[in-house]
Amino acid sequence: MGCIYGDGKVVDHINHNTLDNRKCNLRLCTEQENNQNRRKPVTNTTGYKGVYVSTGDNRWRARYKHNGKNIQIGTYGTPVEAAIAYDKAIIKIHGEFALTNFPKEDYIKKEQQNGQTE
Numbered sequence: 001m002g003c004i005y006g007d008g009k010v011v012d013h014i015n016h017n018t019l020d021n022r023k024c025n026l027r028l029c030t031e032q033e034n035n036q037n038r039r040k041p042v043t044n045t046t047g048y049k050g051v052y053v054s055t056g057d058n059r060w061r062a063r064y065k066h067n068g069k070n071i072q073i074g075t076y077g078t079p080v081e082a083a084i085a086y087d088k089a090i091i092k093i094h095g096e097f098a099l100t101n102f103p104k105e106d107y108i109k110k111e112q113q114n115g116q117t118e
Contacts, residue, residue: 001028010034012097029097036094046079048101050086053079062086066093 001011012029013020016039029037040049046060054061054075060082062073073089076082087100091107098104 001026003028012037033094033097036090036097037099039099048079048083048086049099050090050101051079051082062089064090064093 003009003011008030009028010031012027012034014025014027016037017025046052050062050064050073052061052063053059057075060076060079062076062082062085063070064073064086065071071089073085074082076085083101087098087102087104087107090098090100091104100107
């Protein structure tokens with residue numbers, strides 16, 4: 001991939017399968033971009049990345065971390081609503097490196113459809 005030790009670049013597996021080393025599955029990125037493409041933690045109890053339940057009011061909250069700070073997206077009635085809000089926010093921030101709860105293609109299609117109707 002042309003990496004040189006100390007150049008600040010790492011190789012990222014697009015599909016998260018570290019045994020799949022085809023060139024079409026590899027991309028050069030920074031350490032920060034690679035971290036943005038992480039899966040949800042195994043300790044996650046909501047089933048969705050970036051979603052947690054608020055203990056005070058039993059509502060679902062969406063948040064993400066950017067430059068070391070927790071960014072609150074909002075509060076929602078269901079975990080799916082919170083996951084969708086997380087996905088939309090994270091796509092705007094991280095672009096191609098965003099790892100969403102639902103397929104990114106779904107959001108791209110909806111955005112294209114909305115652009116055609118307006």
